[in-house]
Amino acid sequence: MLQWCQYLLDSYAHWVKHELIPREGTPFDQAENLFNSAFVVVSHVIQDDPILNYGNQAALNLWEMNWRQFTKTPSRLTAESVNRLERSRMLSQAKEQGYISDYHGVRISYTGKRFFVDQATIWNIHKPDGNVLGQGATFSTWRFL
Template identity: 60%
Template sequence: MDTQSTQTPWLEPGLVRWAQWLLDSFRDWTGRELLPREGSAAAQASALFSAPLVVVSHGMEEDPILNYGNQQALNLWEVTWAELTRTPSRLTAEPVNQAERERMLMRAAGQGYIDDYRGIRISRTGRRFLVEGATVWNVHDPQRRRQGQAATFVTWTFLDGGQCAPR
């Protein structure tokens, strides 16, 4: 891996392709664009990474591993890219909230997407926050084969006080 891809892993060809699948799948399920689609695929991947909303996704493993998180997600979960992309998706919720999280993912899988998710998540350091109004959708490739799931949201409230929104 060269220095550029170490500093900007979201611009590696496989992740640029994943960003396109995230954006295309969101549009296909919701009928809306997640963000303006301008420029090349790499430009769109950069825009997604720096967007003022949280975007996070996982693949299709038996115990899905997070495979993408934009800068807002990295900040919120208090992790580096390398830490995020080694994290089982289930660990974004406390054990007590994992059954509720699994029900939500199953509902999104069955419907293609949901746009009314509300739940408690936890950062790497143990900081708890409430997510409201999240959209969760199935990510598919151009042949419409399911490749994972993603979520986006713009507002969260830290449960130790204070509300945080995009900076």
């Protein structure tokens, strides 16, 4: 997970041209700071039906899941079925462009609470050699519907 957090942070800085969190201390310190950030950070790996592989504490709280539940959840299930096509288009756009920074949409928690996400950034997560591993998302603005 430490290596994944480094890829996530390095890729965000690459695409967005600023750091997601202050890059102070060891990789462990940075992973701990990322996990405890007040804003949401999530990611999934690239595969046919991506499974969430990271969610910081803010994400776990928002989606009302523990780490084990969250990291077994198909990414598509973070949106209701009526919103999945729009979500898929957004992920494709981010994949083609490297990132997008103005995403908004409705998501749903594990217990069925609907919430509106605004001004989310979605970016490709890659290794230093450019090999794309997955996609990350972050946002600090949401409201329950």
